[in-house]
Amino acid sequence: MSAARIFKPSKTAMQSGLGKTKAWLLEYEPDSARAIDPLMGWTSSADMNSQVRLTFDSQEEAVAYAERNGIAYRVLPTTPRKAVPKSYSDNFAYGRRRPWTH
16 A cells, blocks of 8 residues: 655746645655666656646645545645745845846
């Protein structure tokens, strides 16, 4: 029986907004290591649960689903985003720590 992780995804480096970060995810942890195909060099796995990603509106719903279906789980802690207000004029501020360059 495989275990699962329940977490709230962080935004990717390519995102400026908070899209796809509000839902909670349940992902199965890998049961076995990936194998390398000798001919092509691709990695493969016989673990079908690694392809399953379930989304939930809240952490409680994800935990309830895991308990209802007998899935061992662990909840990963979420870290709040640090909101640093910035403006364009801060680039030219007198008290700037580093000089502005192109």
